[in-house]
Amino acid sequence: MHQERGANRAMPDAATQLDIYRRMIRIERNDDATIRTIKQGRLQMPYYSARGQEVIPSAVSVNLNPDDTICTIYRGIHDMVAKGVPLRPLWAEIAGRVTGTCKGKGGPMHITHPESGVMVTTGIVGSSMPIANGLAWAAKLDGSRRVTVAYFGDGASNIGAFHESLNLASLWKLPVIFVCQNNRYAEHSRFDKCTAVDRVAKRAGSYDMPGETVDGNDPFEMYAAAREAIERARDGGGPTLIEAITFRFLGHVFGDDDKYMDKAEKAAAMARDPIPAFRARLLESGVATEQGLADMHKDITAEVEDAMQFALGSEFPSVDELRRDVFATEIAL
Amino acid sequence: MSAPTTKMNALQAVNAAIAEAMAADPKVILLGEDVADPEGGGVVGTTRGLSTRFGDDRVKSTPISEQAIIGAAIGAALGGYRPIAEIMLMNFTTIAMDMIVNHAAKLRFMSGGQSQVPITIHMLTGAGASTAGQHADHLEAWFAHTAGLKVVAPSCPADYKGLMLSCIADPDPCIFIESMRTLFVPEDVPDDQGPIELGRANIIQEGNDVTIVAYSGMVITAREAVKKLAEEGISAELIDLRTVAPWDRDCVLASVRKTGRAVLVHEAVRSFGVGAEIAATIHEALFGLLKGPVRRLGAPYSPVPFSKPLENAFLVQPDAVVAAVLSVMG
Ligand SMILES: Cc1ncc(C[n+]2csc(CCOP(=O)(O)OP(=O)(O)O)c2C)c(N)n1
Ligand SMILES: [Mg+2]
Numbered sequence: 001m002h003q004e005r006g007a008n009r010a011m012p013d014a015a016t017q018l019d020i021y022r023r024m025i026r027i028e029r030n031d032d033a034t035i036r037t038i039k040q041g042r043l044q045m046p047y048y049s050a051r052g053q054e055v056i057p058s059a060v061s062v063n064l065n066p067d068d069t070i071c072t073i074y075r076g077i078h079d080m081v082a083k084g085v086p087l088r089p090l091w092a093e094i095a096g097r098v099t100g101t102c103k104g105k106g107g108p109m110h111i112t113h114p115e116s117g118v119m120v121t122t123g124i125v126g127s128s129m130p131i132a133n134g135l136a137w138a139a140k141l142d143g144s145r146r147v148t149v150a151y152f153g154d155g156a157s158n159i160g161a162f163h164e165s166l167n168l169a170s171l172w173k174l175p176v177i178f179v180c181q182n183n184r185y186a187e188h189s190r191f192d193k194c195t196a197v198d199r200v201a202k203r204a205g206s207y208d209m210p211g212e213t214v215d216g217n218d219p220f221e222m223y224a225a226a227r228e229a230i231e232r233a234r235d236g237g238g239p240t241l242i243e244a245i246t247f248r249f250l251g252h253v254f255g256d257d258d259k260y261m262d263k264a265e266k267a268a269a270m271a272r273d274p275i276p277a278f279r280a281r282l283l284e285s286g287v288a289t290e291q292g293l294a295d296m297h298k299d300i301t302a303e304v305e306d307a308m309q310f311a312l313g314s315e316f317p318s319v320d321e322l323r324r325d326v327f328a329t330e331i332a333l
Numbered sequence: 334m335s336a337p338t339t340k341m342n343a344l345q346a347v348n349a350a351i352a353e354a355m356a357a358d359p360k361v362i363l364l365g366e367d368v369a370d371p372e373g374g375g376v377v378g379t380t381r382g383l384s385t386r387f388g389d390d391r392v393k394s395t396p397i398s399e400q401a402i403i404g405a406a407i408g409a410a411l412g413g414y415r416p417i418a419e420i421m422l423m424n425f426t427t428i429a430m431d432m433i434v435n436h437a438a439k440l441r442f443m444s445g446g447q448s449q450v451p452i453t454i455h456m457l458t459g460a461g462a463s464t465a466g467q468h469a470d471h472l473e474a475w476f477a478h479t480a481g482l483k484v485v486a487p488s489c490p491a492d493y494k495g496l497m498l499s500c501i502a503d504p505d506p507c508i509f510i511e512s513m514r515t516l517f518v519p520e521d522v523p524d525d526q527g528p529i530e531l532g533r534a535n536i537i538q539e540g541n542d543v544t545i546v547a548y549s550g551m552v553i554t555a556r557e558a559v560k561k562l563a564e565e566g567i568s569a570e571l572i573d574l575r576t577v578a579p580w581d582r583d584c585v586l587a588s589v590r591k592t593g594r595a596v597l598v599h600e601a602v603r604s605f606g607v608g609a610e611i612a613a614t615i616h617e618a619l620f621g622l623l624k625g626p627v628r629r630l631g632a633p634y635s636p637v638p639f640s641k642p643l644e645n646a647f648l649v650q651p652d653a654v655v656a657a658v659l660s661v662m663g
Binding site (some may be wrong): 101102113123127132138139142 | 362409413445483
């Protein structure tokens with residue numbers, strides 16, 4: 001059921017376009033500050049930047065409600081920011097502080113913030129999907145219209161959990177949307193060298209669910225695909241697989257070199273930076289003004305700076321935390 | 334006048350516990366391979382009748398997808414439910430290890446206490462049924478070694494019921510082990526059998542000369558040994574651990590303090606087993622009071638074999654328990 005793109009697809013209105021863009025800038029400003037702070041030696045953490053992938057969760061999240069849930073992965077801070085995790089506790093978590101979302105016990109690869117619907121962030125490739133199914137099952141049992149989004153990478157589509165999850169989701173008609181952020185690499189392995197199909201979305205056919213490949217750097221395409229999938233899920237129509245083609249500008253992990261990449265391929269991908277492209281489009285169509293965007297940029301930069309200061313000024317957790325939260329009640333084993 | 338009882342085997346006791354929990358709490362749901370009635374209500378009938386009584390939405394047969402089963406249980410738990418996931422046999426948990434060990438066990442801690450995963454994963458296992466190396470392992474030490482999992486291994490129908498009720502109600506993930514050898518023996522279960530606290534051992538028989546600690550199927554073996562020892566004039570105290578993690582240190586240490594001797598018995602391979610942990614704890618706490626070395630009995634360092642004589646040699650026999658006790662009686 002490889003979907004054809006129809007002419008009359010959902011279009012984001014002006015306010016929604018600005019909303020998507022604002023989320024993208026929050027992600028980008030946040031990423032920029034994170035890298036700066038790591039370089040200054042003030043943050044010690046493995047950092048999986050999603051620079052270049054900002055459109056995907058932003059265009060998805062404008063279609064989600066606060067009580068819709070997501071499960072994401074180690075490269076997922078963009079997904080969390082887009083879903084609405086407040087920056088102060090987010091920063092405190094990546095800094096390992098007790099004021100963090102998880103009291104500093106999860107860290108950047110494992111941020112959880114149920115209040116904003118971020119239920120699980122996993123460091124295990126492929127593991128966002130089986131759990132997303134369960135959240136969707138709960139929503140269905142509740143008789144609610146909540147949906148769950150599972151984010152994962154191209155590499156994760158080769159792990160068994162992906163296939164088990166798509167099969168079960170389709171069989172049980174679960175309100176779940178599988179969003180594959182195909183950034184063309186899994187660590188240092190190029191997509192086509194480890195994947196037997198040229199499009200992850202084709203795999204939806206094996207599980208009899210709609211699947212579509214979209215330009216994950218195009219906010220309009222991404223919005224339309226996400227909106228249709230989310231509405232279908234809310235209406236009881238079951239799951240969708242969306243493959244969003246994108247690129248990660250900063251390699252696998254901070255400090256990565258790019259020896260494994262084809263130089264021309266990288267240059268071409270970098271030339272398609274989604275942020276200036278969307279900005280130009282907003283200005284050209286009159287949805288935004290230079291001044292408006294400059295103000296937005298300034299406000300968000302200040303918000304990120306505040307979050308960073310808050311985090312670095314917070315206390316570390318006490319060692320008692322090692323015994324807490326292992327079980328609901330402290331048990332000395 | 335004793336309280337009214339009903340004769341039932343362990344499977345019926347588990348079934349009764351799940352039914353009771355499902356009737357009391359609409360958030361209790363069940364999933365697993367073949368668990369619904371059209372598929373037979375479980376491979377040995379543990380869940381028979383439940384889908385008919387509680388509906389197809391709450392009792393769901395699944396594809397053969399262990400990761401998807403445990404993942405769905407975890408997600409539903411995060412969504413406010415109390416799922417019971419059946420993994421047909423303990424060896425098949427290996428397929429779902431990521432979901433169990435990296436996720437179910439750790440989400441509470443790694444989320445700083447925000448997430449809870451009140452799931453019960455129940456499974457059959459045990460040697461003795463000629464199923465060989467991939468259908469009979471006792472892997473409880475693996476799970477007990479993972480912070481965040483509770484591991485329960487009952488030996489008699491009343492405990493199966495009481496402990497299953499507690500696992501379902503528990504706010505944390507529980508591994509519930511059903512030992513093949515204990516499943517089909519009917520015993521009286523009090524009609525009002527309620528939850529049995531996790532982490533509480535049961536002193537099956539009091540004694541003064543030696544403490545024997547066993548759990549799961551090995552309680553049957555240990556009972557026979559205790560009888561034989563009595564014939565030889567040795568008074569053994571038999572403790573059924575019931576919960577492997579967290580295990581009842583207070584009960585075991587109090588008993589060994591009294592007897593001065595301990596023999597630990599499990600079906601799992603002896604090396605790096607639960608017995609080693611208990612032995613080390615006893616030595617650390619009671620070194621000066623011991624009248625002999627703590628002995629551990631378990632399977633030899635071998636996969637579960639097929640051929641009958643090998644399988645018999647693999648399983649600890651009552652005579653081996655007797656011999657171990659005699660060796661420490663001095
Ligand atoms: C099960 C598992 N195997 C291996 C790893 C190590 N690892 C971390 S990220 C990664 C690449 C995953 O690539 P992809 O799914 O495309 O996501 P991306 O990092 O590109 O966003 C690997 C192999 C892991 N975390 N989990
Ligand atoms: Mg990738």
